[in-house]
Amino acid sequence: MKVVGFDLDDTIYLHWDYEKILFDTIAKSIEYKFGFEKEKVFAEMQKLFDAKDFDRLFDKAVINSKYELPEEWDEFVTSKILPFYRNHKPDSKLKPFEWVNVLLSQIREKGCKLVLITNGGAKIQRNKIELLNLSNHFDKIYISDEFNPPMRKPDLKIFEKVLEDFNVKANEMIYIGDSMEKDGACEKLGIKFLLFSDYKKLYEILDIAQ
Numbered sequence: 323m324k325v326v327g328f329d330l331d332d333t334i335y336l337h338w339d340y341e342k343i344l345f346d347t348i349a350k351s352i353e354y355k356f357g358f359e360k361e362k363v364f365a366e367m368q369k370l371f372d373a374k375d376f377d378r379l380f381d382k383a384v385i386n387s388k389y390e391l392p393e394e395w396d397e398f399v400t401s402k403i404l405p406f407y408r409n410h411k412p413d414s415k416l417k418p419f420e421w422v423n424v425l426l427s428q429i430r431e432k433g434c435k436l437v438l439i440t441n442g443g444a445k446i447q448r449n450k451i452e453l454l455n456l457s458n459h460f461d462k463i464y465i466s467d468e469f470n471p472p473m474r475k476p477d478l479k480i481f482e483k484v485l486e487d488f489n490v491k492a493n494e495m496i497y498i499g500d501s502m503e504k505d506g507a508c509e510k511l512g513i514k515f516l517l518f519s520d521y522k523k524l525y526e527i528l529d530i531a532q
């Protein structure tokens with residue numbers, strides 16, 4: 323293997339750890355503006371997040387909390403909630419899963435190139451990477467929305483770009499992620515795929531001593 327790729331959210335760290343910080347502030351701002359109970363709205367946000375129901379998540383959280391969307395709602399979402407959600411960098415640090423830092427160093431020592439391939443907005447994903455203190459581990463970071471047009475997994479373009487950038491064949495790369503559908507799509511190109519929960523198999527595949 324010459325290139326080892328990792329997905330970010332729910333592969334390297336628990337995605338909810340980041341989201342809950344933003345949701346908490348958003349729920350507070352909704353309470354402050356409209357008087358909707360923040361605990362209720364926050365609980366509904368969490369349910370939607372767990373169900374991966376991200377489309378108009380904030381609208382649905384309010385509706386599911388049995389409140390009616392106020393007239394100024396759309397304006398509030400567009401001018402306040404979404405810019406905050408997309409750009410705000412929380413003060414608190416994020417923690418990668420406990421195995422991550424050691425394994426990434428070992429992969430590097432083995433002489434493999436390390437890449438991060440993640441779907442999402444440029445700012446929000448960059449914020450996470452900084453809070454996780456990850457940038458030094460990776461030779462290159464690929465964020466879907468930094469490309470024009472965006473290259474979002476399961477579309478294979480972003481994987482093809484990695485192969486091209488590092489001038490390697492598909493069978494010289496392995497990719498680790500949490501989503502069979504989005505991350506596992508790389509197998510169609512011949513890139514080996516591993517679920518993050520099977521990360522220990524990397525020791526064998528890359529011949530690294532545990």
Ligand SMILES: [Mg+2]
Nearest residue numbers: 329331332500
């Ligand atoms: Mg993921």
